[in-house]
Amino acid sequence: MGLALGLVGILCGLGLLVFLAYRGWSVLLLAPAAALIAALFSGEPLLAHWTQTFMGSAALFIGQFFPLFLLGALFGKLMEDSGAVATIAEFMTEKLGTGRAVLAVVLAGAIVTYGGVSLFVALFVIAPMAEALFRSADIPRRLMAPAIALGTFTFTMMALPGTPAIQNAIPMPFFGTTPFAAPGLGIIASAIMLGFGLWWLAMQEGKARRAGEGFGGVVGAAAPDLADPVLRERATTAREFDPAEIAHGHQSADHPPIAIAALPLVLVILVNLLMSFVVLPRLDFAFLAEPRWGGISLAAVSGVWSVAVALFVAIVATVALNRRRLPKLRETMDAGANASVLPIMGVASLVGFGAVVAALPAFALVRDWVLSIGGGPLVSMAVATNILAALTGSASGGLTIALDALGGTYLKLAAELGIDPSLLHRVAVMSAGTLDSLPHSGAVVTLLAVCGVTPKDSYRDIVMVAIVGAILALIAVILLGSLFGSF
Template sequence: MFFSTLAIVISLLLLMYLAYRGYSVLLLAPLMATLAVLLSGDIALMLPIYTETFMSALGGYLLKFFPIFLLGALFGQLMADSGAASAIANWITRVLGVRHAILTVVLACGLLTYGGVSLFVVAFAIYPIARELFRAAAIPKRLIPAAIALGSFTFTMTALPGTPAIQNAIPIPYFGTNAFAAPGLGIIAALIMFGVGWWWLNGRALRAQTAGEGYGEHDESREANLTPEGDSRPVDGMPFMLAITPLVLVIGINALFTYAIFPRLDMSALSAAYPELQVANQTGLWAIIIALLTACAWLVLTRLRHWQSLQDTLNRGALGSMLPIFNTASEVGYGAVIASLAGFAILRDAVLGVAPGNPLVSEAVAMTTLAGITGSSSGGLSIALQTLGSDYLALAEQAGIAPELMHRVAVLAAGGFDTLPHCGAVITLLSICGLTHRQSYLNIAMVTIIIPMLALISVITLGSLFGAF
């Protein structure tokens, strides 16, 4: 048992290190799972565990979440290539101006990501605008990644009710909840992340101004001259009201189906046709799918005459979903293999034993730890719920804790240590900005780890005292 547990720890550490070094999770996940099995002494089970356990978990994850990844990537590409993303960012820039450069960047990123645009698309779209704003305001360039991260990686990803981010969708089938779970607590967490994060960045900018630092001299040839899906060709001149409509559609239609349409529908025929279908665990996902599909269709139809190459946009959007979904699904497969080993029982009992009587704390520790190890909020959240989701739901029922509160805490926790230095999103963001970890990571960590953990602690405290609201 001890050697099996040690094997799991070694494989996890290697997964974290090699992911930081840039190796693909598509290769790392099965290889590290195989290493854990090998070190555990179960050599005869290596191939069956891969074909039956790893691939079954990977396939099951694809069945649940592939439509969300596909439509999310497609919507992000449509927003970028239609000119809607840049139109929204430019409008906020005109309204707030150079004097509020940090707030402009945070709000532009937040509005786009809350509306369903991929954080990678947002980073590529907003960075050129942020660069000019920060230069004009004499704010150090090293603060740009933190400002983009605050608007893209934090409150719109894990806290605001109804966000279509994949992190907010993952707990739905495990807890039978929806994207609006614990909306009051989510808003409180969002206000903490946004308010304290903005205060921190403004303080850093003021301190730099006092020191006479300015924007700084930078070799901009180091910036990644790329787009997330290929050669983007945005359409210029899109009116702001037209540009923001698809974002409103995503949130509005999601809420409409979640609270007005699905609760009034008689789903008994579905249960009869699909006996194994748990309708209550799927309607939250169905609402997000319908919302994203409607917004994508709206963008295509209303801008039909303006596309330079609609086929190219659709193809790049679809292909852009492949790597994220298979990376995360591979991590889920890895988690399933780890959970099948004898040594996992020790780790599971240790995690579940954290803060006995309060599964919220135990859940938060499990989610944020695995998110930190994998360098991915969606990956860590998926592994944790795949292996421990049913345990936490049972503990919540015993303690009288609402599944909606478990949902919100799980998502907030996954958005904590996920941005450790080896995180792929952080590495990509720094590459876009042409900066290094040494120059910018401290402020990124402050707004994406320290302050979100403060928000998480606040939600757990309020949830323990007053329940989900």
Template sequence: MGLFGILLGLALLMWLAYRGWSILIMAPLAALVAAAISGEPLLAHWTQTFMSGAARFVAQWFPMFLLGGLFGKLMDDSGSIKSIARFLTERLGTHRTLLAVVLASAVVTYGGVSVFVAFFVLVPMADEMFRAANIPRRLMPATIGLGAFTFTMSVMPGTPSVNNAIPMPYFGTTTFAAPGLGIIASIIIFAFGMWWLARAEAAARRAGEGYVASAELDSTVDDRTREQAAATGGFDPAEIDHGKRSADEPPFILALLPLIVVIAVNFLMALFVLPRLDFSFLAEQRWGGVTIGAVAGVWAVVLALAAAILTVIIVNYRRLPSLRETLDAGANSSAVPILMIASLVGFGAVVGALPAFATVRDAVLDVPGGPLVSIIVSMNVLAGLTGTASGGMAIALNALGSDFMRLSTEYGIAPELMHRLTTISAGTLDALPHNGTVLLLLQISKLTHGESYLDMVMTVIVSVIISLAVVVVLASMFGSF
């Protein structure tokens, strides 16, 4: 019965997520259902197991969520995102509309801006370009998705996204783990995605299909989509219209500068500065008895985002009409997402504490093919079930992270490879139809699943699966690099 309870809890979690229920409600409910069927004490699991797991996640990741929300809102209100997108699209021109939109999406998100903040700038701009190039609007979500939430979300080394950061404490890695494999995977995703988009555009032109205007675009997000979207990223879409946007845009170089600061500071801190400093005091119990390897990656990203925030404010101080309102909105935008993902972690903590979970753990770890296949399967399944890469990854690593690390040592697998396979795997089936990022992008674009989802499947799911297969082959031949 215990195993049935775990499966029923997962099924309930998936079904309620698909129906648009808040994870803040459904995660503890699904956890209590699993505990009840297992004959475990409900209140103890809710207050001691569920809340302990959720609280650990908040304690570990709140600085990054907070700074990420602040940075995204500052980049938006200062006009920096619009300046970057406009520069790239104007330089590449309407005859390279698809490439321009993909690159604009990739640049701002690789630099640390939340995909949700980027959507509200990129969608109207892409709509203008698609009209000028006479390209069907239905291809817009697949184009933006390719640049915004594939290789820049979890594949490219150094990307400061939550998805690329979550594995770091478990494997003692940084966001630059397995850089060679990450770059190769990114090239494959980009190349396949662009090939598919070019093919789709050519087919539309042969069929005489062009741009058809729809209802006027706006930034209104319904409550159901907001709930689902907030659980998949680090920014609450409800805060996008709070604060005040600048009436003008900074020059391209000044707009790009904060993104450069994020990558540069993250790189220097993670690989050069922090590893060379003496942090032996962290071994004391008052600091958690950890090593610098367990926290260096997180600290590097936090310092990078903090430096970028200061850069945005200094460079664009006159372009921020109400700095306090912008900062308030950015800070508030981080609260709901981190609590939702923490609730998923709490659900995983309860499941992991049930006696029957040993059967699940053994089944996952004994999958034919060794640890690499085990980690790929578990990340894909949980990301697909929960509809969120970060949530699925957090559940899996909270329950199995120590086992994966032990197996990597036993099999002589580099932790950096485990990190990169974890992030790539979690970024495949997470983009199923109920994924909040997919829903938000479609809603802002005023398009439906029937119109646009097939092309999204090819650019944001199939492309990543192909890259994952190539990475596995290369890793089996050459290891991590």
């Protein structure tokens, strides 16, 4: 009876969190309240769970990942204000032209997000470019959002080797992996997502042309209210940038040439690669085993260190190359730094909620159910992470909750079954990036608003390119990984 009542408490707490978060309530309030409700039903000490379990887990997440949130948001804001993101978008438009408008939008989004630019920065720069290109090519406005989603939401976030996305960094401390985990499988998954998405969009464009459907709609979509509490709350738990800071700083009217604009993006990937496989493995980090450093191994921190150094080098390069384009550098840097705070606090609060739930006796029922899912640990981990990402509307939040609760169990099972932790890493990241694109997702809500369309107009196509394509790629990775291991 006690476990059953505890399970009811977990479901009630989760239900409250999901229901009110979708209506714009702050997750900073909802997460501890939901955690305390779950603890109350289980008869557990409330204050101890709040200050020790909840805050301890949230603080650990912040301690591990705040450097990446901070540097990622700062880099994205510098790239936006310097005009570098706009230059890359304009370059793709010029080179591919209106005849390949969809491909130009997809590749522009992919290049900037794979290079480390925050999603929301990319959305607000690429959407106007996409609107002008689609209007010129007379492609329906409703296809703008799925084209941008394909380039920014999917393979560059969860599959391409070395992507600096926070979702790709989260499994590293749990599994001792690098940002380049399972690179071959990641490339195959990326090809599936990109190929399927482009095929779907080409098919929809062809249908629209045969039906005589043109761009339509008004010229110039109304800009969304970035300070809107509902939009902001959903957005900041979905991705690592507070969209309210987009309007702050100073955007340069003088855009850099393409070589200067692209160089920081290249540096992110190259420095990340060098740090992961050349620099850190050759240095002596035996001191990390000392109690003052937490008694850890290099594997526990090398992935985060690699991405952090790569972003730092790219930030320095961006400022050095664009100093005259950044006349209000302090304002831009303040905006970038501020843009990281609400997202990490929101995700850390979700992580704290998950930690309390995982500490309750009734969670054993949930754990046993998840592990009983047929298909082995890869399948059960994929299902659990998908469910949590869908419920929280956050890939990073759902992924961290899943790994906090079950990461150790999956790592133990992987060792017993001879599964490479790199394969666990890639499956976990890809699982977090599928159902996080449901209608309540902050990224989806923001994208639709920026493109000036409604869910009725574009959401079906977003589902196909951002969810169906990702699920097909995830299935392929699980099958190939099960047959051939990680590669």
